[in-house]
Amino acid sequence: LSGQEGKRLLRSIRQVLRQAVAAGGSTVRDYRDADGQPGWFQVRHQVYGRAGKPCRRCGAVLRRILVAGRGTTVCPRCQKQR
Structure with missing residues (x-):
């Protein structure tokens, strides 16, 4: 940043x-x-606990993924993976 x-x-x-x-x-x-x-x-909450629902910013379907063995919810459009 x-x-x-x-x-x-x-x-x-x-x-x-x-x-x-x-x-x-x-x-x-x-x-x-x-x-x-x-x-x-x-x-x-913008994404927490909202997997399968539309992103409040862009409308894409929120996805639940594993990060370091823990579940988290992300927007595949707004939160680009690096």
Whole structure:
């Protein structure tokens, strides 16, 4: 990444983290907060847990692949393999 790209990425990461905290986080499985409420930020996930569904950016079907023995979901169009 260039210096400018790194700065833009850092700003975006901070923005997403603030939004996630405000939304109560991402509830995966059975997490509940102190009041028994689940978080709801998972509805904003772009690819996590969305294999087989359309990419929210380009519409391509998201694929589940293995990386270092672990499953992950990617967009074959937006995330080019190197």
